[in-house]
């Protein structure tokens with residue numbers, strides 16, 4: 069788990085920091101000097117010149133915060149297969165997804181960030197072990213389980229609307245930064261569902277500094293993902309300085325402490341509470357022999373993986389609707405015609421079910437889909453090893469090129485979703501109608517089949533249904549209760565996902 073590494077050391081550890089920086093620099097220099105030995109089997113693949121020589125090309129791209137745009141530019145220049153490091157090929161053709169992210173695809177060391185022997189499902193490289201680990205985590209994320217928790221979500225969304233009202237509209241409407249408010253809501257819902265107790269983000273904001281710290285550490289963590297050997301060396305030699313521990317005062321340390329406390333609380337129970345997601349895992353006899361350390365990794369990733377993805381989606385959807393008033397007018401019209409009487413009438417229902425939203429406000433689903441396409445929360449590339457055991461040739465054909473087994477191959481959600489081949493010349497625009505009347509049903513189905521926003525294949529996002537559910541319900545309630553004025557759309561860089569801030573808005577209660 070990427071946030072596992074704390075690279076920013078406390079100020080009073082200046083000496084150690086200098087020593088580690090030296091080792092880091094020396095190792096980087098070594099990596100730079102080492103060219104691939106034994107011939108260059110990818111020499112015929114196009115790409116930036118430096119990429120053929122060193123992984124530092126890919127590291128530099130991350131550190132700019134523009135890696136996603138650089139990858140897109142490279143594909144537009146070099147074509148659907150681009151060499152991005154000595155042993156990494158990026159692919160931009162969505163038709164290649166089934167051949168890359170198939171049932172038996174193994175993850176590369178890009179994902180390994182823990183020095184210990186225990187790996188949660190996200191870090192698990194081996195497809196067989198992943199299947200087992202994923203299976204035990206599935207129950208709390210099933211559609212039925214998410215559906216059953218609708219009243220719980222309604223309660224948190226109501227608390228969230230109240231908090232926004234009290235803090236930012238009383239006594240007068242004031243300008244504030246909305247960027248993290250989606251994260252706060254998602255984190256409270258997810259932790260309440262999973263542990264039976266929320267972390268309290270709606271009440272206290274990022275008091276634990278979990279969001280702030282994970283964003284501050286993002287560039288270094290994602291840069292190191294591109295240098296797996298160096299990363300493993302550093303983790304083994306300097307792990308105790310780099311890896312946060314429960315209660316060490318860092319943002320992630322605070323979250324680890326809370327996670328351990330919540331887990332102990334559930335372990336101390338004698339019987340299963342069917343409403344608590346973690347109990348569905350802990351009390352399942354099929355999981356009796358599971359390693360607690362592995363489960364801890366999985367739980368942590370659920371917390372971390374939920375917020376900056378769904379929160380980013382909510383933030384961008386709000387911004388996109390405010391920047392495209394005709395879309396907001398259409399959405400409001402559907403909302404008002406559905407179960408919500410128009411503003412100014414009495415007896416307004418305060419809650420609307422997910423089923424009603426789906427059947428009566430189809431434009432909302434199109435807006436969500438379009439936002440996640442145009443502004444995918446995860447933008448970086450997601451690598452796998454090229455296949456080696458199906459066709460007997462020792463490799464796989466991708467986009468008409470033979471790729472030898474043992475090469476790292478990867479797609480990026482950002483690159484695929486900005487494809488002009490797939491989405492046309494207005495791929496950069498926000499146009500939800502592309503999923504409705506302005507496209508054929510065949511095209512809409514194809515776009516869904518090759519959607520990479522939530523990944524692809526057996527490791528596709530486990531929280532997709534939950535995320536969609538929360539986003540639908542939240543957006544309806546937000547625009548039902550408030551008129552919203554956009555003052556500053558904010559900006560952000562992207563490492564694995566967006567590091568985004570500054571969505572300045574003003575709320576006025578509609579009811």
Ligand code: HEM
Pocket residue numbers: 189190202258369370371373374375377378381440444445446450451481520521522523524526527528529530531532534535
């Ligand atoms: C808009 C919201 C979200 C987006 C765009 C998103 C995106 C993704 C992507 C692209 C992957 C695949 C990574 C890979 O193949 O390397 C993934 C995996 C995962 N996501 Fe999400 N995610 C979202 C929301 C959530 C939520 C709400 C949760 C949990 C509550 C979650 C938990 C996970 C987990 C645990 C995995 C790993 C699955 C596995 O390895 O089998 N995500 N997500």
